[in-house]
Amino acid sequence: MKAFFLSLLLFTATAHASQALIEFQNPQQQALFKELTQELRCPKCQNQNIADSNAVVAVDMRNKTRELVQQGQDKDQVLDYMKSRYGDFVHYQPPLNKFTLILWLLPALMAFGLVLVLLLRRRAERSGVVTESAEQATVQPQLEQQLDQLIEQYRRKS
Amino acid sequence: MRKLAFFIPFVLFIGLSVFLFSGLFSDPMERESSVLNKPLPAFTLPDLQQPDNLWTAEKLKGKPYLLNVWGTWCVTCNAELAYLTELREQGVMIIGLYYQQPSDAAFGEVFNLAALQQEVALKLEQQGDPYQWNILDKDRSLIFDLGVTGAPETFLIDAKGMIRYHHIGDINPQVWQQKLAAAYQSLEE
Numbered sequence: 001m002k003a004f005f006l007s008l009l010l011f012t013a014t015a016h017a018s019q020a021l022i023e024f025q026n027p028q029q030q031a032l033f034k035e036l037t038q039e040l041r042c043p044k045c046q047n048q049n050i051a052d053s054n055a056v057v058a059v060d061m062r063n064k065t066r067e068l069v070q071q072g073q074d075k076d077q078v079l080d081y082m083k084s085r086y087g088d089f090v091h092y093q094p095p096l097n098k099f100t101l102i103l104w105l106l107p108a109l110m111a112f113g114l115v116l117v118l119l120l121r122r123r124a125e126r127s128g129v130v131t132e133s134a135e136q137a138t139v140q141p142q143l144e145q146q147l148d149q150l151i152e153q154y155r156r157k158s
Numbered sequence: 159m160r161k162l163a164f165f166i167p168f169v170l171f172i173g174l175s176v177f178l179f180s181g182l183f184s185d186p187m188e189r190e191s192s193v194l195n196k197p198l199p200a201f202t203l204p205d206l207q208q209p210d211n212l213w214t215a216e217k218l219k220g221k222p223y224l225l226n227v228w229g230t231w232c233v234t235c236n237a238e239l240a241y242l243t244e245l246r247e248q249g250v251m252i253i254g255l256y257y258q259q260p261s262d263a264a265f266g267e268v269f270n271l272a273a274l275q276q277e278v279a280l281k282l283e284q285q286g287d288p289y290q291w292n293i294l295d296k297d298r299s300l301i302f303d304l305g306v307t308g309a310p311e312t313f314l315i316d317a318k319g320m321i322r323y324h325h326i327g328d329i330n331p332q333v334w335q336q337k338l339a340a341a342y343q344s345l346e347e
Contacts (some may be wrong), residue, residue, distance in 0.1 A: 043307040046186065056259060057307050060298055085305040089193040 022066055033069045036078055039093065045084045061090075125136055166215045169270060175336035192305055198225075198319045199303035206256050206292035207275055213293050213317055222322075222345035224338075225313040226288070226329075227301060232309040233261055238328040243286030245300040245334065250342065254292035257301055257309045316340060316345045 022131045024030040037051035042058040050058040050065070061082065069079045082090050182223055193199075198215045204272065205211040228235035256278070261267035270292075279293065295301050304313065307326065314323035323341050325333065 043305075055308075056298070059260065064302065083304060084192060086307070087189060087305070089189055143189055 002018065024070065029069050029072075032075060033066055036065050036069070038060075039084060039091060040065065041090050041092055043090055049092070061086075161264070164281050173277070182280075184332040188328060191305075191315075191321075193321050194324055196321055198313075198315055199300060199304070199311050200319060201300040203293050203300060206222075206254070206278060206294040209271065209294070218253070220317055221251055222316045223253050223254055223290075224255065224342070225253050225258050225315055227255045227306050227309050227311045227313075228276050228306055229257040229259065232257070235310040236285055236327045238310060238330065239282070239288060241286030241330055241334075245329075246288045252288045254289035255300065255308070256294045257298065258294065258296045260298075272298045276337065311312060314341055314345070 004089040018062045020034070020085050022030075024033065034051075040061060042048045042050050042055055042061070044057045045053045048058070049062045064081070065078055068081060073081075079091055088095055094103065096104065100129040168239075180326075193318070198218065200215050202212050202214050205213060224245075226243075228238075230236070242252055258274070261269050266308055274294075282289070293300075298306075304311075304321075310328050312325045313321050313327075316322050322345065323338060325337060327333070329338065
């Protein structure tokens, strides 16, 4: 029985190995291929990169990436090749241009706005405290006087 | 100032609502094609039914036409065949670019041209034949260069071989009227 399960294990191992056996001339190319297939996005099945997807177009893109990497093209060359066909959409890192500028500006603007709000609030609070205590200074004696009068009134009644 | 600040959450809420509401009606698959207003990429591919006849981008120049990417395996493509045939009868020139699925060698599949020719001929006989001819892109090379993500997709190409429109999805009367008819007619004149 044990031997049977072990042999099963062996079987799955070989089956898996035969699926993705790609040979590269050097480890750098292999690393580049891995990096590219993880950064390139499948145009058919959105939210999957081409390493994860098995859609026909993803398989074709993977093969093309391998081919270009094996030819010795660098990362930018492969990305340009893909983008000229499938658009900026296929790269998970959007380029900086007039349409995407807001992605970079928005966080900065939000941080700036937050600091502005905090500063304004602090200033408002400080000036608010001052006016309040000034108000108290004039109102308090009056109130105390009224209170004294009331206490006096009730004391007489009883 | 205080009163103004009171309205900030309200304004944010309205903004967010409008943004999310418009998202309900947007098509996530829609995006600008990168091959638009570029010439048809260079290629040399065989005719599906007469493989000795090789087509190139140069040979297709001279008349505006629709280049329809399709395959018999693709259900939506089969559904649009009837309407495309109607368009052909109205005088629209349509050339098929056959999208061959990769054959899975692990399952013993090999590419068989004769079987494919028969399958295509039968399909077109049953559903209608909108194509002047079909170009076979066995390795999906031209299909890749055109940025095709799947089938069906249709390109409108002018007489000089420039790509004028790239439509993803099927062509039905509504799509034709709203998107392609005017563009095609302007090219014909």
